[in-house]
Amino acid sequence: MTDKTLPAGLHPDTLAVREAVERSQWGEHSEALYLTSSFVQSDCASAARRFANEEAGYTYSRTSNPTVTSFERRLAAMEGTECAVATATGMSAILLVALTALKAGDHVICSQSMFGSTIKLLGTEMARFGVETSFVSQTDVQAWKAAMRPNTRLLFAETPTNPLTDLCDIAALAELAHAHGALLAVDNSFASPVLQQPVRFGADLVVHSGTKLLDGQGRVMAGAVCGTVALVDKVMGTFLRSGGLNLAPFNAWVVLKGLETLGLRVKAESAAALELATWLEAHPKVARVYYPGLKSHPQHELAMRQQNGMGGTVLAFDVAGQGAQQLRANAFHVVDSTRVCSITANLGDVKTTITHPASTSHGRLTEEQRQAAGIGQGLIRISVGLEHLGDLQNDLARGLDTLP
Numbered sequence: 001m002t003d004k005t006l007p008a009g010l011h012p013d014t015l016a017v018r019e020a021v022e023r024s025q026w027g028e029h030s031e032a033l034y035l036t037s038s039f040v041q042s043d044c045a046s047a048a049r050r051f052a053n054e055e056a057g058y059t060y061s062r063t064s065n066p067t068v069t070s071f072e073r074r075l076a077a078m079e080g081t082e083c084a085v086a087t088a089t090g091m092s093a094i095l096l097v098a099l100t101a102l103k104a105g106d107h108v109i110c111s112q113s114m115f116g117s118t119i120k121l122l123g124t125e126m127a128r129f130g131v132e133t134s135f136v137s138q139t140d141v142q143a144w145k146a147a148m149r150p151n152t153r154l155l156f157a158e159t160p161t162n163p164l165t166d167l168c169d170i171a172a173l174a175e176l177a178h179a180h181g182a183l184l185a186v187d188n189s190f191a192s193p194v195l196q197q198p199v200r201f202g203a204d205l206v207v208h209s210g211t212k213l214l215d216g217q218g219r220v221m222a223g224a225v226c227g228t229v230a231l232v233d234k235v236m237g238t239f240l241r242s243g244g245l246n247l248a249p250f251n252a253w254v255v256l257k258g259l260e261t262l263g264l265r266v267k268a269e270s271a272a273a274l275e276l277a278t279w280l281e282a283h284p285k286v287a288r289v290y291y292p293g294l295k296s297h298p299q300h301e302l303a304m305r306q307q308n309g310m311g312g313t314v315l316a317f318d319v320a321g322q323g324a325q326q327l328r329a330n331a332f333h334v335v336d337s338t339r340v341c342s343i344t345a346n347l348g349d350v351k352t353t354i355t356h357p358a359s360t361s362h363g364r365l366t367e368e369q370r371q372a373a374g375i376g377q378g379l380i381r382i383s384v385g386l387e388h389l390g391d392l393q394n395d396l397a398r399g400l401d402t403l404p
């Protein structure tokens, strides 16, 4: 039983709960979970047609699965793309982009402040396959332009970044990429389609770690690539099915249900993050706050234009103090004094998380690399969840108010 055909032109909030509801003959209201590795065929002739791709129908879950398909269709509707393919994790989505958009002899340009595993994958691992990678400043379009080479095939951007919330100007990078016949891929894990739909600004590919905001409740790993049918379905989908980078049906079901509350969560978390950032900025023991929703953010105007008028769910701040040792001790004191926030590197969860990047996510960088990235020993990152704002303020004040 297929749901009533939806009218065209529905708002993303409606699509988030209504798109791609494929009901079984039982008429279940909530989306069914098809926890099966294969599908029974009615007869040999029909099986032959399905395996030859001449007839629509499911055969094997590495090829496709109804629950996974629903997640892909719903995410694509929310991103405003023709289609999406789901992957096991965010990193497998980025691997999929790298292995299909690049070949030996090609060149890719990325921001130097991207997610650590992305830097390792594109900068180190892909080098073994003859792919050259340049890392440039996140915010400086001229630096991206200067890095262009005749063999540049892909620009890979992540905006805003972790933990300093620096933005890329997606429209400017798209223009640059297209003038050179290259593709622009944007990792949208931090913003989600609620804040920004990169294809509206000209991006060709949108990458997600579904592990973050899309699930939003810290339960499963997931990933996706969104874009055109010609590129994402035909080229990347074919590789994904052969390479087995698939998202498991159970995880797809969890993220599919996560999409239903994405809008509410992101808007509420972003509003709370702005309040918290404003409060932190006025605190005497805070030296600097990094949050795109604040007027003090160097790219505030771009953020308002590109992120639907919202600052996002992640903020960072430097505690006051002198010298690396004292800054580190002060930051540890603030983080360790929390009793509500979770000390964990994950983000985009309804539970607020707090981390000290210099000793965790960015702990393996050399001191010079950390300095270049602007990640000092006094820096604390917060991914704001859905707790009551006053409780979060009290949780941070407990440490901040007792600093020496």
Ligand SMILES: *Cc1c(COP(=O)(O)O)cnc(C)c1O
Pocket: 089, 090, 091, 092, 115, 117, 118, 158, 162, 187, 189, 190, 208, 209, 210, 211, 212, 221, 222, 223
């Ligand atoms: C977490 C993250 C990834 C990797 O996703 P996984 O699901 O952990 O593989 C990629 N990009 C960004 C921006 C992330 O935050």
